[in-house]
Amino acid sequence: MVSGRIRHIAVFTLKYPVDSTEAENFLADGAHILSAIPVVENFEVLRQVSSKTDFDFGFSMEFTNQEAYDTYNLHPNHKAFVEERWKKEVERFQEIDFMKQDF
Incomplete structure (x- = not known):
């Protein structure tokens, strides 16, 4: 199980033009x-x-641990x-979850 702080990033492109009112409302x-x-x-x-x-866009957020992310x-x-x-307005996306790498 993952332990430690998690940074979750979802990068995405909407079905709307980047500078549209619809995109701004979604964000x-x-x-x-x-x-x-x-x-x-x-x-x-x-x-x-x-x-x-x-x-075009991203949402980034952090969680204290895997339990918080699951919640x-x-x-x-x-x-x-x-x-x-999301399912109606996002054209495509990629999710990335990082945890700090200690050496």
Whole structure:
């Protein structure tokens, strides 16, 4: 089992133009809903600036441990956001979960 702090990043492209009202609403709603889940720390909405990838946005957040991350994934607000918004409005995505590597 994973132990230690986890940084979860979801990079994604929406079905809307980057500068559209719909994209802004999705990002704002995601920030409001997901950052309110008690185990979520350091939530950030990110905009891609590199030409090395074609994803447009990212949500980044941290969890104190695997238990907190599991709690987030099972939280009713997260599940509702995924079903009602993410699956309908995200064109494609990649999720990445990191833990600090100690040497």
